[in-house]
Amino acid sequence: MYNIEEKSGINGNRLVVNIPEGAVDTTALRVIQSDIPKFLIPFSTRTIDGVVEISYQLGALNPIRYFGGVTPPEEYIKLWLSVVEPLLECEDWFLNPFCFVFDTDKLYYDNASANVRYLYIPSVVPVSDDASLKAMIGALAQQKTTTDSVLETTVLRAAMTFNSGNFVKTLKSYKGNAAPPRPPVPAAPPVQQSPQAPQPVQFRAPEAPPAPPPVAAQPVQVQKPAVAASDDIIIKTPQKTPAAKTPKASKTPKPPKTPKAPKPQKEPSKGFSLFKSKKPAPEQAPLPPVPQKQEYAPQPNNAYAAQTPELTQVQYGGDKTVIDFRGQQSGARLRLDSYDKTLPPNIQLPEAIGEEFQIGRFDVQIGQKQSDFEFGANTKAVSRRHAVLKRTPDGYTVRDLNSAAGTYINGQRAASGSECLLSVSSRISFGNAGADYILEM
DSSP, X not given: OOOEEEEEETTEEEEEEEEEGGGBOHHHHHHHHHSOOTTBOOEEEEEETTEEEEEEEOTTOEEGGXXXXXXXXXXXXXXXXXHHHHHHHGGGXXXXXXXXXXXXXXXXXXXXXXXXXXXXXXXXXXXXXXXXXXXXXXXXXXXXXXXXXXXXXXXXXXXXXXXXXXXHHHHHHOOTTSOOOOOOOOOOOOOOOOOOOOOOXXXXXXXXXXXXXXXXXXXXXXXXXXXXXXXXXXXXXXXXXXXXXXXXXXXXXXXXXXXXXXXXXXXXXXXXXXXXXXXXXXXXXXXOOOOOOOOOOOOOOOOOOOOOOOOOEEXXXXXXXXXXXXXXXXXXXXXXXXXXXXXXXXXXXXXXXXXXXXXXXXXXXXXXXXSSEXXXXXXXXXXXXXXXXXXXXXXXXXXXXXXXXXXXXXXXXXXXXXXXXXXXXOEEEESSSSOEEEEEO
């Protein structure tokens, strides 16, 4: 493996590699200088005292580790294809796939063309191997996330047994959770009717009119002769004579009534009531106010009392991890300072300078440990890869890994991807659902 130096100048940052002139692959160098592929970093060469100096101009390229966050499935598949397809197409330029530098720190992303660009060293001696390729693919699979959890799980499983050809087929054949389109229903053929023979016209005979109903015979009435006027009999009824009315006697006037004595007036009541009670109703005490539920927000750092935790064992997946120790602990640790007592009470931190310690959440679908310390699978607001703590000569630093709920330091949300220096008694909150810890040395 050749030494790769990073230099900066007027034209920006660049990478420099020195190769002996006899170890240069002249065929590959001549081809890519005339027509450089879109998946390689542009470079220039010069020979000094039998040594070929290759200078790679980075320009506006950014390391792929900074291209993070949750991406849609289409962008996620396009990113992975730009990583793996160059390994299958490089032979068209007479390139050796094991002369690519398989390192996430030396893999860059071009925002203008939305492509991944490799660092290629034109040497007759390979600079990488299959193990470094699989290690790079596994690291990228853990860093990159997408909104489609099924797609992300498929990529993680394919990265464990990586094969470039099968990996590309898996990505291109992935259809997502949408149902396949239904084939169009063919139209029914028109029904052909056979011509029918003309039928003869039939004439109906006119119907006879209905017979009239029979008329019932009426009896003959015989009129009697009228009686002569002289023979009429006159009956006289006696008339009643009206009786004479006698005048009524006049009534005598009644004596006037004597006025009654006025009743004594009652005192007006203090209030109107339909039902009278002898005793006044007792006054009721006012009800206490109903406490309102407050939303959780990470609290700033405050004074705290030292606690002596007990031995605790937490079951995550199929492995049993002892997290806490009895009594006082030596070294740095994160002590729980939250209302949620189901979380681990202590997290032991590494003491070696430069060592990184990743914190995340156990994923049941992956089924294996991905971080140095993992919360339970049902822990709220903690991402699968949430944050990284690092020991430096000045103390511990924390860096958020594009988590969904964020990382808070003393109540302030830390910028994603930037390292923040912690001090003793700093309060670190992983998300906003109670995973709050205090740094102790």
